[in-house]
Amino acid sequence: MIDDTWTDVGAVEDLARRPVQEVALGRTKVALTYKDGVFGAISGVCNHVGGPLGKGTLDGDYVVCPWHYWKFHCKSGVGEPGYEADRVPAHDVKVEGGRVFVRNAASSARAKAPHAAHPLARPVRREPGPIRVLGISTTVMTKGQPRYSTSDALLEHGLQMVATEDACETRIVRLRELEFRACEGFYSKAARACTWPCSITEMDPADQMERVYEGVVHWADAIVVATPIRWGGASSLYYKMAERMNCIQNQETVNNRHLLRNKVAGFIITGGQDNVQAVAGQMLGFFAELGLQFPQFPYIAHSRGWSAEDMENNERHVQNSKVLHEGARALVERCASMARGLVESAEGKAALVRGGRKGMGLES
DSSP: OOOOOEEEEEEHHHHTTOSEEEEEETTEEEEEEEETTEEEEEESBOTTTOOBGGGSEEETTEEEOTTTOOEEETTTOBBSTTOTTOBOOEEOEEEETTEEEEESSOSSOOBOOOOOOOGGGSOOOOOSSSOEEEEEEOOOOOTTOOOOOHHHHHHHHHHHHHHHHSOOEEEEEEGGGOOOOOOOOHHHHOGGGSOSSOHHHHHOTTOTTHHHHIIIIIIOSEEEEEEEOBTTBOOHHHHHHHHHTHHHHHHHHHHOOOOOOSOEEEEEEEESSOOHHHHHHHHHHHHHHTTOBOOSSOEEEEEOOSSOOOHHHHHHHHHHOHHHHHHHHHHHHHHHHHHHHHHHHHHHHHHHHHHHHHHTTSOO
């Protein structure tokens, strides 16, 4: 039986001024819509992660969730074409005496179609194997017009040496080769709106930030980030990446879930301008917030200083500098060595726990 109790949500004259608004039926939030002279009402809670539909927008006949843009029909609550198996409850609406009334009980039920979990959502578990070092280059270049990059060159040298001399597995991700969207600020709408995996990655199969997430969260034991100095800061691509990595840190804030355990970070910073300490400080602070550890002397840096505008000499200096190349090798080696210690310690503790459980007859 449908509950015949109705709630007076306001005057027609007032409510007709906005296409979508949030109203309350007691403690129940409802998205009230007005289109072509007709009111509609559906649940104010989105199926995805509970976004406030009543604070969304109207796209044709569909209410668009302001968090991640899921769409539901403004009267039936059925999902947009292609997603009809998803629906939110709908409520009957009537107008009497210049007032709008919404029936308290929904006329239809919520339905959530099964959606395959994104591959990034799998449990974070280190697979057996050698220590893995991920290099991330943040240097910007024009596609098809390669040039020498001092930070790239030192990163590549360090990775090559640690693979050869320390039997580490290495990968390099060059952000300039990826097509990925800028952070859309879901966190600014609500902490819970910034999800793991990133909602952009879930919504957009073409978004290649997935490669960074996969490498940092699921693959690497150590991450070495290389950046040039641009007007006293890291590169624009570095900041674009960092903003998108908020979804990793936010798991701590929202779910007390630590995605990055027993991982190490180091940095290579070069440029024609000074301000090394400020760039390093930002990077250290950011990656500490993500939960990474740092070896002693966690970065190497080189700068020609404020007054030396001879970039051609800067490149030549780095190319010919044994000190900088040895420094890059030593930095990556320190990161790999610390990561090895963390991994071995974690594996040792896990073995002790398994041994204890067997001793108590809890495992066969």
